[in-house]
Amino acid sequence: MSLHISIIGGGYVGLVTGACFAQLGNKVTIIEIDQRKIDSINKGIPPIYEEGLEEILKKNSGTRLFATNSYASVAESDVSIICVGTPPNPDGSSNLEYIRSAATSIGEALKDNTRYHVITVKSTVPPGTTEKIVLPEVRRNSGRDSDTLGFCMNPEFLREGRAIEDFLHPDRIVIGSSDEQAEEVLKNLYSTLNAPIISTSLTAAEMIKYTANSFLATKISFSNEIGNICKKLGIDVYDVMKGAGLDHRIGSHFLNAGAGFGGSCFPKDVSALISLAESVGERPQLLHAVIEINEKQPHKMLELVRKRIGDLKGKRIAVLGLAFKDNTDDIRDSRSIPVIEELIKEGADVIAYDPMAMINMKRLFPSITYAKSIKDVLKDADGCLIMTEWPEFSHLSEEFSLMKQPPVILEGRRIIKRPEVEGICW
Template sequence: MKISIIGTGYVGAVSAACFAELGHEVICVDVDQSKIDRINAGIPPIYEEGLSELLEKYAGRRLNATSDYDFAVMNSDISFICVGTPSDSHGNIDLGIVKAAGASLGDSLKKKEGYHVIVVKSTVVPGTTEKVVLPIIEKHSDKLAEDFGIAMNPEFLREGKAVYDFMHPDKIVVGSIDKKSGDIVASLYSGLECEVTRTNPRTAEMIKYANNACLATKISFANEIGNICKGLGIDTYEVMRAVGRDFRIGPYFLNSGAGFGGSCFPKDVRALIGKASEIGYEPVLLRSVIELNETQPTRMVQLLKNRLGSLREKKIAVLGLAFKNDTDDIRESRSTPVIKELLDNGARVSAYDPMANENMKMLFSDIEYHSSAADALRGADACMIMTEWDEFKSLGKEFDVMKRRLIIDGRHMLTPGKDVEYIGLCW
């Protein structure tokens, strides 16, 4: 089938490449010419494991990029909206980019004869596809809903493993107003061994939010238990290993530590809180999930102060800047509030991340960035480990270059040596 993808961020770029791998012809649409040029040259606009190989394989063949909505719509049967849905200043979802994409698609659809399906893949609060996107498309296309298809198809992709997750899904959800459009969207995934859950758009939207809220809740629950275990002298990882063996709970997302970040969990939980408030419901549990997640980085700095006292003019090495390993994404990274608090306390920050140095420079241009952990640790009064990079697990002699070998571990990465002051956040 011929597909157009609106937006070439993590979801859009990965979806485009994977749909091409499934045999579809794909046109990517973006307003950023540099992204268009990179995709057409077979170079991914973002880092994602396995994406480079797919783009190199299909760019110029099954996969092309353009800024021309008319060309994309005229030469495809189905269009996916994969643009960003950031939070506004109050934490609620900002639909500005989704609305703009819907309007542009509607303008192009006005010029096209024949049936065309528009699919919202961006993460949007329940009711958005039917009450926001659909009216915009109808207005700009001068067509009624029965003249085109409309559906919602949420993504469940882990950054760093998004290509694998797309090609090996544990669930595919298609929410549509009518059977015809839902059938078309579901058929795109026929090459994958996964049952397609069929529902209506608002339920599909809610499944995505409930999914992410559940995972975020597991993390904050594990951190709450970890904080209690810390005070009682109990190894929370031993506790959670046993808890995770219960088939009703499972072992995943129970690692206590500095908390969750990224482009999904914090934003999506806040958006769901905002939507609940709109209908007059106070989501106490979800608010506590966010509140606890925000306190974890503060606890790390407090542990540091307990050992060093004043942080003024102390050199603190921060290892790990990305919100998780295997990505260069720093959105909602737990290292960000840690670095800010360190600077507010007069500390000098020395940072290292295998992939995210350049991205973090856009937030903090006045700290030291290094190309290795050893360089970042040289002369440091303490070290804070913020991201689960595999290379940090093997650190040992690198700590010898520190002024004081004090380590605050926010990710349970190390087995402490004899001559190291090792403090785990929750253990």
């Protein structure tokens, strides 16, 4: 049974969610304030890069998938899914302004409508948000009671660059609900996907998302701390983590030591959980350490390049990789950013290359040079810093002969096997 779904927010999560639900046979309307995104989606052109997204948009835009700036579709929908941003406040807590605004608009659109409707939060929000903000806002602005409205919290677990695969083949589906009827509607929505469904309370579902991301971030910072120790002892940290990760109690994922984590989720979510804990009188020492280690880690790249090259003033430093990870153009909290900032501060001549993220990074660093190719970025470079694990970088070999000799090649991500390459943790 197909449903009519309204997605509030056409950003990364909202667009991928809407596109995938349309691909599964549902009618989807994405509500977005950015007219450029609206036009792009309706033309079947993805406003962001995500593998497989363009094909889904071309297939479904104009038939099962639509974008608009109007909330009119909400009244005709079975489900409204809130996918707006929750950016960090200066103190690290989550800014819930867009969540509240979306809930208000949904409520207004449902006024004088008696059709049963489920409001679902997919945005990452602190425990209690759905129950204490979304639910009362929708009820107050719609004038409707609990018999005709249901509320769910359905967190997303999408990896950028692999989000389509993750949506269609999830490890699990978490549904927090206010009542059984709302839960059943959400279960029906996911009925064609083969994954275990975790049914829980609204607040537990919200906490599951923060817990999952914070645990993964902790594994990364732990691996980096072990890597820093191994570096001093002359031990290959990748051998160490391979041996440790084969223990089924530990697992092999997220144990790759390197320059640290970035992106739109891990830094923000760990900081938000710290803020939440401290608001109830708990000091999360481990989570504070996770952030502290991650902030220090990319600066170790600068320690290495100074050790190998000396004074960086006037030196030509090639930075390979600007996106926070491969297969995306997202630079949010990329570990390249603090590295480039420090190189500029020390007077280095920075030249950068990334297959997808140069346009985005140019908005942040307009004064550095952006190369058209890998060969251009390496030519006459005094040093090369590899910051993103793009597969094409792993095949580099003869290209390093274009650098000043002997080449100084430093890795923040372990992807190249050459004797002259030195890693941040190995």
